[in-house]
Amino acid sequence: MLFNAHFFDGKSSRTHEATVKVNALNWQISYNDEHHTPIVISWNPQKIQKSDVYTKGLISFTYGDTFPFQKIESEDPSFINYINNSDQKNLNNRIDVRLHKSKYKSLVFLLIGILGIGILSYFYVIPTVATGFASTLSQKNVIDFGDYVFRVLSTDLEIDEEASERLQNFVDAMDISSEFPLKLYVATSDEMNAFALSGGKIVVFSTLLEKIETDAQLAALIGHEVSHINNRHVLKNLARNFGGAIFVSVLFGDINGATAVLMDNAHLFTQLSFSRSLEKEADVFGLDIMKKNNVDLHGMPQLFEILKKESSFDVPTYLSNHPMLEDRITYTTKIADEQGSNNGNDLLQDKWNQLEVLIKE
Amino acid sequence: MEIISGNTSVKPTIKYAGKGAEFAIIYFKNIILTILTLGLYYPWAKVEILKYHYQSTALDGARFTFHATGMEVFKGFIKIYLMFIVLYGLLFYALQTQNQTLMFSSIGLFYLFIFLIVPFAIHGAVRYRSSRSSWKGIHFKYLGVRQEFFWLYLKGILLTVITLGIYGAWFQVDIRKYIFSHLRFGDVSFDFKGDGGELFWINLKFILLVYITLGIYSFWYYKNLWKFYTDNTVITQNGKKVNFKFNMQAGDVFELLVINFLLILFTLGLATPWVAVRTMKFFFRFLEIDGELDTNAIQQAKYDDYDDAAGDDLLDFFDFDLL
Numbered sequence: 283m284l285f286n287a288h289f290f291d292g293k294s295s296r297t298h299e300a301t302v303k304v305n306a307l308n309w310q311i312s313y314n315d316e317h318h319t320p321i322v323i324s325w326n327p328q329k330i331q332k333s334d335v336y337t338k339g340l341i342s343f344t345y346g347d348t349f350p351f352q353k354i355e356s357e358d359p360s361f362i363n364y365i366n367n368s369d370q371k372n373l374n375n376r377i378d379v380r381l382h383k384s385k386y387k388s389l390v391f392l393l394i395g396i397l398g399i400g401i402l403s404y405f406y407v408i409p410t411v412a413t414g415f416a417s418t419l420s421q422k423n424v425i426d427f428g429d430y431v432f433r434v435l436s437t438d439l440e441i442d443e444e445a446s447e448r449l450q451n452f453v454d455a456m457d458i459s460s461e462f463p464l465k466l467y468v469a470t471s472d473e474m475n476a477f478a479l480s481g482g483k484i485v486v487f488s489t490l491l492e493k494i495e496t497d498a499q500l501a502a503l504i505g506h507e508v509s510h511i512n513n514r515h516v517l518k519n520l521a522r523n524f525g526g527a528i529f530v531s532v533l534f535g536d537i538n539g540a541t542a543v544l545m546d547n548a549h550l551f552t553q554l555s556f557s558r559s560l561e562k563e564a565d566v567f568g569l570d571i572m573k574k575n576n577v578d579l580h581g582m583p584q585l586f587e588i589l590k591k592e593s594s595f596d597v598p599t600y601l602s603n604h605p606m607l608e609d610r611i612t613y614t615t616k617i618a619d620e621q622g623s624n625n626g627n628d629l630l631q632d633k634w635n636q637l638e639v640l641i642k643e
Numbered sequence: 644m645e646i647i648s649g650n651t652s653v654k655p656t657i658k659y660a661g662k663g664a665e666f667a668i669i670y671f672k673n674i675i676l677t678i679l680t681l682g683l684y685y686p687w688a689k690v691e692i693l694k695y696h697y698q699s700t701a702l703d704g705a706r707f708t709f710h711a712t713g714m715e716v717f718k719g720f721i722k723i724y725l726m727f728i729v730l731y732g733l734l735f736y737a738l739q740t741q742n743q744t745l746m747f748s749s750i751g752l753f754y755l756f757i758f759l760i761v762p763f764a765i766h767g768a769v770r771y772r773s774s775r776s777s778w779k780g781i782h783f784k785y786l787g788v789r790q791e792f793f794w795l796y797l798k799g800i801l802l803t804v805i806t807l808g809i810y811g812a813w814f815q816v817d818i819r820k821y822i823f824s825h826l827r828f829g830d831v832s833f834d835f836k837g838d839g840g841e842l843f844w845i846n847l848k849f850i851l852l853v854y855i856t857l858g859i860y861s862f863w864y865y866k867n868l869w870k871f872y873t874d875n876t877v878i879t880q881n882g883k884k885v886n887f888k889f890n891m892q893a894g895d896v897f898e899l900l901v902i903n904f905l906l907i908l909f910t911l912g913l914a915t916p917w918v919a920v921r922t923m924k925f926f927f928r929f930l931e932i933d934g935e936l937d938t939n940a941i942q943q944a945k946y947d948d949y950d951d952a953a954g955d956d957l958l959d960f961f962d963f964d965l966l
Binding site: 288290291292293294295296297333334335336337338339340342344349350351352353355381382385386388389392393395396399400403 | 667695705706708710939942946
């Protein structure tokens with residue numbers, strides 16, 4: 283087979299119009315040099331180097347073990363066709379040839395691939411890996427992490443030592459099986475809130491304590507927060523958040539600001555929904571702890587009533603990291619109603635009274 | 644057969660022949676491979692994409708070739724990763740001791756190191772890219788001296804800081820002058836004849852006008868900036884000097900940037916490969932070699948087989964591309 287090509291001898295940039303006679307054992311390149319002398323060069327097909335990229339309508343090859351390298355370029359359709367159909371690995375890339383054969387089909391196929399991998403990673407791989415990481419982290423690391431966060435936060439917290447001690451007594455009197463030693467803090471603040479840190483620290487704000495009326499309500503609060511700690515919710519949440527955020531920024535960060543912002547927000551929404559599912563889980567586990575301690579499960583919905591009364595507005599569920607209080611009241615009341623009779627817990631009642639006296643004086 | 648004979652000195656034409664859909668296949672294929680290999684494939688992806696742009700660029704009908712290999716770039720990345728692991732290891736070690744002096748000095752050293760490595764990265768990157776670029780079988784070559792470049796860079800940075808950024812324009816021009824004057828293409832050499840003052844004036848006009856025109860002046864600014872860089876690039880062949888010329892107008896810049904922006908925005912980024920091809924086509928459409936260059940008479944010079952891609956990879960890390 284005889285094809286047309288441009289030949290470059292590697293010594294100068296002169297373009298030589300050449301013919302290439304191709305067979306399996308030998309490529310024979312013939313051209314006339316600047317003095318019109320016919321020159322014939324022979325290439326061993328095994329040693330030819332392809333350019334390793336597909337551009338339609340053009341093929342180019344280099345040849346030679348030592349500098350300067352010889353080169354041919356060709357736009358001859360029959361040559362290109364021959365190369366595209368060759369079985370020789372160093373002349374073409376079969377996958378590329380096939381991908382570029384039906385361009386638009388390939389594009390659709392690749393885009394579906396990217397979308398599929400993206401969806402699978404974001405909704406399955408990353409959450410599984412992140413939660414797995416949070417669950418297998420050693421107890422010591424979890425406690426160290428919680429301590430670190432507490433150190434940072436504590437500079438802004440005004441801890442009430444006396445109240446903290448009485449709250450600690452209340453919790454110590456509860457029958458709780460926890461992987462981590464529980465340490466309670468009461469912080470003076472106008473905010474109606476309480477939070478748990480990884481590794482066993484729980485901070486309750488004074489305003490919330492003041493509004494609590496019974497030992498069952500306090501047990502509900504503690505049960506909820508302890509469930510966060512036992513299930514390593516903070517870590518799971520953080521790991522997922524982090525993993526997802528990295529994924530989104532890697533995939534969209536390089537493209538443009540607008541898309542990145544859009545995707546960041548989408549990520550925030552899924553993250554909030556995950557947080558809500560964790561809160562619900564903590565409510566359910568919290569009720570279990572209450573049941574074990576023989577207190578009235580209605581303390582949980584009552585606690586939510588208190589929170590509801592105090593919060594001036596209720597954000598729609600999809601915008602919140604907690605399920606709407608109304609929902610929580612409904613589902614916890616349903617579980618509480620199934621409890622049947624209970625005698626209360628005198629020890630907890632007593633510890634609560636001691637704390638209540640101090641708080642409400 | 645021989646049609647090219649005698650004096651072939653004519654105005655050479657430059658053209659970018661890439662196609663959006665074709666590049667998109669390469670681009671998306673590489674994204675998939677990179678994700679599936681958790682990023683390990685990235686060096687090969689980067690090389691193939693550059694190879695595509697090179698092979699799609701035609702000067703006088705002949706295409707450019709990029710000879711880098713994924714393995715070279717991969718090895719470079721390993722070096723960079725090891726460097727960062729050691730660097731961050733030391734930094735985190737110092738931070739967890741909670742010792743104030745140790746913490747601050749290690750943060751200081753960390754940034755000083757990052758800052759001082761930049762000139763080495765630029766040097767390595769230019770040398771690697773040049774060594775791996777050819778046209779008609781003739782290779783590019785960078786003859787810059789690392790130490791010389793480092794001191795030039797350090798001097799420029801210090802003067803820029805001392806003059807509160809004013810010297811920045813002269814600094815940029817000095818860097819470009821140094822790189823271009825040490826760049827060879829066979830027996831053809833390059834130079835940059837731009838003046839720092841001119842660049843300073845372009846930047847100053849931008850600062851003065853961009854706000855009062857609500858950003859519209861940016862199109863003129865980019866036109867001026869790109870023209871400054873291309874029009875001042877000189878090619879010397881056998882003692883004869885030839886200039887590049889960039890014929891773009893502010894309206895063209897507007898068309899390029901606004902349509903690129905809209906394409907990316909409304910496709911959530913899917914149009915990225917089309918935008919890349921569009922941009923390349925655009926630049927080469929307005930780029931012209933203003934004078935006669937004998938594109939058949941360039942003689943090959945000694946080869947600089949420089950296979951260390953670490954500098955190039957580090958610039959990639961800083962999101963900085965030589966093109």
